[in-house]
Amino acid sequence: xxxxxxxxxxxxxxxxxxxxxxxxxxxxxxxxxxxxxxxxxxxxxxxxxxxxxxxxxxxxxxxxxxxxxxxxxxxxxxxxxxxxxxxxxxxxxxxxxxxxxxxxxxxxxxxxxxxxxxxxxxxxxxxxxxxxxxxxxxxxxxxxxxxxxxxxxxxxxxxxxxxxxxxxxxxxxxxxxxxxxxxxxxxxxxxxxxxxxxxxxxxxxxxxx
Amino acid sequence: xxxxxxxxxxxxxxxxxxxxxxxxxxxxxxxxxxxxxxxxxxxxxxxxxxxxxxxxxxxxxxxxxxxxxxxxxxxxxxxxxxxxxxxxxxxxxxxxxxxxxxxxxxxxxxxxxxxxxxxxxxxxxxxxxxxxxxxxxxxxxxxxxxxxxxxxxxxxxxxxxxxxxxxxxxxxxxxxxxxxxxxxxxxxxxxxxxxxxxxxxxxxxxxxx
Numbered sequence: 001x002x003x004x005x006x007x008x009x010x011x012x013x014x015x016x017x018x019x020x021x022x023x024x025x026x027x028x029x030x031x032x033x034x035x036x037x038x039x040x041x042x043x044x045x046x047x048x049x050x051x052x053x054x055x056x057x058x059x060x061x062x063x064x065x066x067x068x069x070x071x072x073x074x075x076x077x078x079x080x081x082x083x084x085x086x087x088x089x090x091x092x093x094x095x096x097x098x099x100x101x102x103x104x105x106x107x108x109x110x111x112x113x114x115x116x117x118x119x120x121x122x123x124x125x126x127x128x129x130x131x132x133x134x135x136x137x138x139x140x141x142x143x144x145x146x147x148x149x150x151x152x153x154x155x156x157x158x159x160x161x162x163x164x165x166x167x168x169x170x171x172x173x174x175x176x177x178x179x180x181x182x183x184x185x186x187x188x189x190x191x192x193x194x195x196x197x198x199x200x201x202x203x204x205x206x207x208x209x
Numbered sequence: 210x211x212x213x214x215x216x217x218x219x220x221x222x223x224x225x226x227x228x229x230x231x232x233x234x235x236x237x238x239x240x241x242x243x244x245x246x247x248x249x250x251x252x253x254x255x256x257x258x259x260x261x262x263x264x265x266x267x268x269x270x271x272x273x274x275x276x277x278x279x280x281x282x283x284x285x286x287x288x289x290x291x292x293x294x295x296x297x298x299x300x301x302x303x304x305x306x307x308x309x310x311x312x313x314x315x316x317x318x319x320x321x322x323x324x325x326x327x328x329x330x331x332x333x334x335x336x337x338x339x340x341x342x343x344x345x346x347x348x349x350x351x352x353x354x355x356x357x358x359x360x361x362x363x364x365x366x367x368x369x370x371x372x373x374x375x376x377x378x379x380x381x382x383x384x385x386x387x388x389x390x391x392x393x394x395x396x397x398x399x400x401x402x403x404x405x406x407x408x409x410x411x412x413x414x415x416x417x418x
Contacts, residue, residue, distance in 0.1 A: 049308070049312075057297070061297060063300045063301075063304055064304050064308075065303065065304040065307040065308065067276075067303050067307055068300045068301070068303035068304035068307065069300070071299060071300060071303050072296055072297070072299070072300040075296040075299070076296060087281055087284040087285060088266070088270060088281070090280060090281070090284070091272045091277045091278070091280060091281040092272070092277070094274065094276050094277035094280050095272055095273050095274040095277035098274040098276055098277060099258070099273075099274065103335075124352075126312075128352070128355055130348055130351075130352075133342060133344045133345060133348070135342045135344075136342060136345065139339055139342070142339075143333075143337070143339075146337055
């Protein structure tokens with residue numbers, strides 16, 4: 001299996017960590033997002049949304065979207081489990097993954113894409129050109145900061161975000177928290193639950209993937 | 210099982226259609242979004258994000274987020290299958306569901322929430338107050354229109370959105386297309402694949418749920 005990837009982007013990092021936790025070796029194909037390679041005809045044939053990651057299977061099937069890729073990898077390599085062991089655990093993992101995406105990761109994406117000088121006219125990923133909306137960058141920073149506090153509350157008395165086990169929700173949250181740090185949206189000093197969790201998950205070998 | 214619900218909101222409609230396709234009868238608890246009931250202490254105990262839908266299980270566990278609720282229902286009531294029968298089908302269903310959410314449904318939500326007079330200061334669902342951003346309403350309409358064309362291309366030669374079977378991706382797309390119609394974002398006349406699909410899925414009895 002091949003992973004179309006970019007070292008610096010948050011979304012493919014989620015898949016790299018997920019695969020590393022399972023010990024899956026993926027052939028990595030770098031896509032030069034800064035150079036616009038995602039808009040090439042070759043890459044549009046792989047993923048018409050012009051985004052990474054994409055997982056290409058042996059038969060040529062291309063899977064986009066992190067949740068779809070991770071679900072596929074979980075089915076093909078079930079251990080260690082990262083999506084939950086019971087229907088209720090799986091629901092909690094999906095729920096928290098969705099919350100972290102929508103309230104955390106997409107907020108940092110708004111903050112980044114609507115402010116970066118190199119992304120003028122490209123405020124959204126994908127083939128269509130949209131102008132930056134500076135108010136959206138401001139709102140994204142506020143939402144991300146608010147969600148860091150929510151994660152701290154969720155981690156009060158819990159080792160991991162979605163339940164007793166490390167899961168996809170922790171991976172998405174780690175990528176969110178560290179991307180927020182890159183944007184100078186700091187993890188609050190008094191968010192002791194979040195700090196404790198971050199120290200634990202950031203030292204897992206997978207976090208270097 | 211109880212579904213905290215609202216007749217007029219798109220997200221709980223996705224769960225109602227999903228359950229209707231499976232013949233699951235859920236006890237429905239209406240939440241008066243227009244009257245602000247989602248911000249009450251009672252409802253915050255059910256879902257601290259102050260959004261519908263929420264599925265409450267017999268043991269009191271509350272599951273939020275449509276993807277998590279649908280996955281839970283699929284596991285407890287596997288037939289008829291709505292999430293795919295093989296790992297590749299399930300990946301395609303999750304991928305298309307995510308695309309329809311992010312590129313379609315969230316775009317219509319931006320269009321609606323940033324323009325509705327009754328939602329001033331409440332441009333995002335949830336407990337935090339955010340001002341409307343008029344440019345985001347304009348962008349949402351443009352993105353939704355663009356995504357209707359993309360759906361038309363995807364349905365060229367395909368009966369359903371994610372593969373050979375009707376799935377969660379079709380449900381999310383139906384709710385998106387009909388919400389766009391409510392906002393006067395019309396399905397293009399020449400989108401014949403999309404029109405054919407819409408006629409077929411809109412007459413399923415579940416679409417009245």
